[in-house]
Structures are given as C-alpha cells and as structure tokens.
Amino acid sequence: MLGQQILSGLATGSLYALTAIAVVVVFRNTRTINLAQGDFAMVGAFLGIIFLKEWGMNYFAMLALVVLCCMALGGFVERVVMRPVAESDWLTLFTTTIGVYYILHGMAGWIWGRDTKAFPVSFEATPVEVFGALISKGHLYNMAIALLIGGVLWTFFTKTKQGIAMRAVTDDPETAYLMGIPVKFIVTLTWVMAGAIAGFIGVLMAPIIYVSPEMMDEILIKGYVAAVFGGLYSFRGAVIGALMIGVAENLAGGYLGSHYKTSVAFVMIVVLLAFRPQGLVGIQERREI
Amino acid sequence: MSSLIVENIKANYGPITALKDTSLVVPEKAIVTLLGANGAGKSTTLKCISGVVKPVSGSITWANKEIGGQSPNSITRKGIAQVPEGRRIFKDLSVTENLEMGGYTRSDRAGIEADLEDIFELFPRLKERHKQLGGSLSGGEQQMLAIGRGLMADPQLLMLDEPSLGLAPIVVSQIFETLQKLVEERELAILLVEQNMKMALRVSSFGYVMRLGQIMISGSSEELEDNKEVYESYLGTA
Numbered sequence: 020m021l022g023q024q025i026l027s028g029l030a031t032g033s034l035y036a037l038t039a040i041a042v043v044v045v046f047r048n049t050r051t052i053n054l055a056q057g058d059f060a061m062v063g064a065f066l067g068i069i070f071l072k073e074w075g076m077n078y079f080a081m082l083a084l085v086v087l088c089c090m091a092l093g094g095f096v097e098r099v100v101m102r103p104v105a106e107s108d109w110l111t112l113f114t115t116t117i118g119v120y121y122i123l124h125g126m127a128g129w130i131w132g133r134d135t136k137a138f139p140v141s142f143e144a145t146p147v148e149v150f151g152a153l154i155s156k157g158h159l160y161n162m163a164i165a166l167l168i169g170g171v172l173w174t175f176f177t178k179t180k181q182g183i184a185m186r187a188v189t190d191d192p193e194t195a196y197l198m199g200i201p202v203k204f205i206v207t208l209t210w211v212m213a214g215a216i217a218g219f220i221g222v223l224m225a226p227i228i229y230v231s232p233e234m235m236d237e238i239l240i241k242g243y244v245a246a247v248f249g250g251l252y253s254f255r256g257a258v259i260g261a262l263m264i265g266v267a268e269n270l271a272g273g274y275l276g277s278h279y280k281t282s283v284a285f286v287m288i289v290v291l292l293a294f295r296p297q298g299l300v301g302i303q304e305r306r307e308i
Numbered sequence: 309m310s311s312l313i314v315e316n317i318k319a320n321y322g323p324i325t326a327l328k329d330t331s332l333v334v335p336e337k338a339i340v341t342l343l344g345a346n347g348a349g350k351s352t353t354l355k356c357i358s359g360v361v362k363p364v365s366g367s368i369t370w371a372n373k374e375i376g377g378q379s380p381n382s383i384t385r386k387g388i389a390q391v392p393e394g395r396r397i398f399k400d401l402s403v404t405e406n407l408e409m410g411g412y413t414r415s416d417r418a419g420i421e422a423d424l425e426d427i428f429e430l431f432p433r434l435k436e437r438h439k440q441l442g443g444s445l446s447g448g449e450q451q452m453l454a455i456g457r458g459l460m461a462d463p464q465l466l467m468l469d470e471p472s473l474g475l476a477p478i479v480v481s482q483i484f485e486t487l488q489k490l491v492e493e494r495e496l497a498i499l500l501v502e503q504n505m506k507m508a509l510r511v512s513s514f515g516y517v518m519r520l521g522q523i524m525i526s527g528s529s530e531e532l533e534d535n536k537e538v539y540e541s542y543l544g545t546a
C-alpha cells in the first residue's frame with residue numbers, strides 16, 4: 020500500500036517536474052515568471068481533442084502535432100508579446116504573462132466552451148507490478164515519457180552546442196553575445212522549448228484531469244512550488260521538489276483524506292521558504308542581469 | 309593583408325559620449341598597446357571593433373573591408389576575437405565548455421578539436437581542470453581560460469582588455485610571455501589594453517595613449533616609454 024502510494028505519487032510528481040523544468044528554462048534565460056506556462060499545455064490538450072476526434076489522427080501523430088503547435092505558440096508569445104518588454108524589470112515581465120494567461124484562458128473558453136470535456140484517450144487503469152508495488156499502466160506511461168523528455172533535455176544541455184550556448188546565455192548574456200552567440204534566438208528557443216514541454220504535459224494530463232480552460236491552474240502552481248525548490252534556477256532542485264510534492268500529496272490523500280491533498284504543496288513551500296529561502300538545492304549568488 | 313584600421317570613430321552610451329574621435333592601426337602580426345586612465349574609452353574602443361557597441365560615425369576597416377557596425381557574430385567569423393575586461397568566464401560551464409563557446413561561430417570540427425588540443429598544450433593547467441566549472445578556477449587560471457576562449461575563435465586579431473588585472477606579477481609575466489609566443493606561432497596580431505604600462509610596452513611594438521575618448525599620443529613603444537607626458541598627464545602615475 021505504501022509502496023503503491025509512493026509510486027503513483029512519483030508518477031504525478033514527474034508531470035509536475037516537467038512543468039517545473041519548463042518554468043525554470045524560461046526563468047533562467049529571461050527572468051520571466053511565466054504564468055501562461057500552464058495555458059500552453061491547456062491549448063495543447065484542446066488541440067489534441069480536435070486532432071483525434073475531428074481529424075481522425077492516431078495517438079502518436081496527434082502528440083507530435085500538439086507538441087509542434089505548442090512550440091509555435093511559445094515562440095509566438097516570445098516574439099510578439101515578450102520581446103518588446105524584454106528589457107523591463109521582472110514585475111513588468113510577470114504582469115505581461117498574466118495578460119497572456121487571461122487571453123489564452125478567455126480565448127479557449129470562447130472557442131471551445133467553459134465546461135470540461137473528456138479527452139478521447141482514456142487513462143489506462145490496468146495495474147502493472149513494479150518492484151512489488153502495483154501501478155496503473157497510464158501512470159507508468161506518463162513516468163516513462165517524463166523520463167524520456169528529461170533525458171533528451173539533459174543531453175541537449177550538456178552535449179549539444181546550442182544547449183551549452185543556452186547555458187552560457189543564462190550565465191552571462193553580454194559575454195555570450197560577444198562570442199557570437201545569437202542571444203535573441205536563444206531566448207526564443209527557450210520559449211519554444213517551454214512550449215514543447217507543455218505540449219507533452221497537455222496530452223499526458225488530459226486523460227487524468229479532463230480538459231477545460233482552467234485544467235492546468237493547480238498543476239502550474241505545484242510546478243512553481245517545485246521550481247522554487249531549485250531556486251527557480253536548478254533543474255535538479257526543481258525535479259526533486261516536484262517528486263516530493265507528488266509523493267507527499269499522495270500520502271496525505273491516502274492517509275489523511277483527499278481534502279488534504281491540495282494543501283500539501285503549500286505547506287511544503289511555506290516550510291521550505293522559512294528554512295531555506297534560497298531553495299533546496301543551494302545555488303550560488305547570482306548577479307542581476 | 310589583415311590589418312585593422314580604425315578611423316575617427318565616435319560612440320555614445322545613451323547621452324554619454326564615450327569616444328569622441330578615435331583612430332588607430334594594428335598591423336599584421338604586431339602587438340599594439342592602448343593605454344589610458346580609467347574611463348578614457350579603451351574598453352569602448354575594443355567593443356566597437358568587436359561589434360558589441362555600434363559606433364555612430366567613423367570607419368573600422370579589417371582586411372580592406374569595412375566592418376563597422378556589424379554584429380559580433382559576423383566580426384568573430386572574420387577573425388577578430390575579444391577577451392573581455394574582468395575575464396567574464398561562464399562560471400556554470402566547465403572549462404572545456406567555456407572553450408567550446410569561444411569557437412561558437414566555427415563549424416570545422418577537426419579545426420576546433422586541434423585548437424582545443426593546442427590550448428591545452430599552451431595552458432596545461434586548463435587541461436588538468438577541463439571538467440571543473442569555470443567559476444571554481446583561480447584568477448590566473450580564469451585569465452588563461454579567457455585567453456584560450458578567445459583563441460578558440462581562431463582569430464587573426466586578438467584583443468585583450470586588461471589581462472593583468474588583479475593578478476600576481478609572476479602570473480602577469482607568464483601571460484605576457486604567452487602572448488608573445490602566440491604572435492610568433494599563430495601569426496596573430498594583438499591589440500592590448502593595459503593599466504600595467506611598463507609590461508605592456510615591453511611586449512608591444514607600438515602604443516597609443518587615450519584620454520577622454522581621444523587618442524592623445526602615439527608612438528613606438530620605446531618612444532612612449534621615454535615620454536614623460538605619457539606618465540604624468542594621462543596615467544597620473546610616476
């Protein structure tokens with residue numbers, strides 16, 4: 020029972036982890052706390068319904084196209100909305116993303132309606148045994164995809180020239196520019212990447228939580244709480260935070276009652292900020308860009 | 309013929325005029341020094357050449373072509389690299405990754421690998437520490453890394469902004485020896501900005517002295533070394 024609770028907690032946590040990673044990717048390079056991150060996934064989920072039901076696509080073609088559309092959405096938001104205010108302080112940047120959040124919420128409600136829709140892919144509840152504990156196929160699939168995405172991102176950031184350049188821009192954009200690194204392109208790329216991750220999250224989440232304009236609100240908050248565990252900077256810290264939240268809320272839900280579930284993330288963040296305001300994984304002093 | 313000719317450039321930071329009228333020449337395979345007190349405009353001159361700052365007028369000619377106002381990306385591709393003031397190592401990147409970023413504009417895999425080996429040979433300390441994060445290196449090691457990162461662009465002109473800043477005298481002489489070696493081995497020209505004028509003039513053949521955004525004195529290094537004016541009016545040191 021305990022093993023099962025932990026395992027399915029890790030499964031949910033791995034989706035929070037993806038959200039947290041997307042949040043950190045954007046924050047590191049643009050100082051932007053992107054409130055619209057969840058909405059990229061929400062738009063992806065609605066598009067997924069269209070691609071499956073109206074266009075008759077198979078699951079993987081739908082997934083690929085949703086990810087592409089979300090990448091385009093991320094890039095579009097950066098180029099059209101964020102770039103003109105890119106030099107502003109963090110509060111302006113944050114406020115601008117609130118604007119994007121409301122526009123996407125509003126447009127989704129207007130186009131697709133405000134009521135929740137079922138995703139035409141059902142969550143595979145058939146249990147499978149892993150290390151002696153039972154876990155549903157759907158959770159296992161979500162974990163596998165999250166792990167795969169994590170691996171791809173890790174390879175990108177450590178093994179490829181553009182990935183290393185992205186870290187160089189995080190570190191010192193001025194010097195990166197001097198070396199000939201196209202800093203603006205890299206910034207667009209971070210938003211495209213956040214969009215891609217959102218596309219996956221949207222499709223993975225939709226069978227669990229149904230599709231509506233608000234579907235991602237709570238998950239985004241948990242993703243942010245997880246990101247704060249890494250000081251909004253460390254990927255490792257964000258992933259650890261996300262898995263901890265996933266497990267803790269599942270245990271709370273299982274042993275204390277389901278109405279305690281949502282508050283767990285908030286209790287954790289309050290405790291974290293009280294004792295380690297710099298995040299769980301200590302990060303060095305960072306100079307203001 | 310790859311020589312650099314800067315003619316009458318002006319540059320501003322918003323309302324502040326940093327360069328009024330600056331001209332200088334760096335011939336092929338020469339070491340030229342640019343001296344001047346704090347705020348004279350030395351770094352700004354280098355930034356105009358590397359493309360980080362756009363001059364508002366004047367011309368910058370490299371290998372007989374105008375390059376003024378181009379992006380750092382295209383200027384780096386044309387063979388000019390700058391080692392910035394204060395080293396500016398990417399501190400969360402490993403030594404090797406820092407070097408790779410210096411060669412960002414290149415795509416000749418074999419050439420990049422060969423240069424990486426060359427730099428590790430030139431600075432064995434960097435080889436020993438190649439996996440370490442840039443931010444964990446000592447000041448002298450960081451300066452070596454900054455120079456190595458500049459060399460990774462495979463430049464014909466390397467501009468160095470105060471490479472001796474904050475380093476022990478012995479490390480400074482090592483670095484200047486290395487620069488001389490580089491000029492001979494790599495057919496490199498060097499434009500050197502320095503506060504440490506004695507050292508700088510010793511390794512260079514020609515020098516310029518700046519003040520308030522203008523070149524005030526120029527001459528061979530011997531001439532400048534004997535010129536009292538250089539010490540007194542512009543550097544404020546004896």
Ligand SMILES: Nc1ncnc2c1ncn2[C@@H]1O[C@H](COP(=O)(O)OP(=O)(O)OP(=O)(O)O)[C@@H](O)[C@H]1O
Nearest residue numbers: 321324325326344345346347348349350351352353
């Ligand atoms: N980013 C900037 N914004 C505004 N003014 C600047 C900026 N950078 C330099 N300046 C100003 O331009 C002038 C020239 O600066 P520059 O950095 O070129 O001097 P420098 O000769 O390199 O001095 P130092 O020896 O202290 O490095 C100075 O008056 C400086 O205050």
Ligand SMILES: [Mg+2]
Nearest residue numbers: 350351352393
């Ligand atoms: Mg300077």
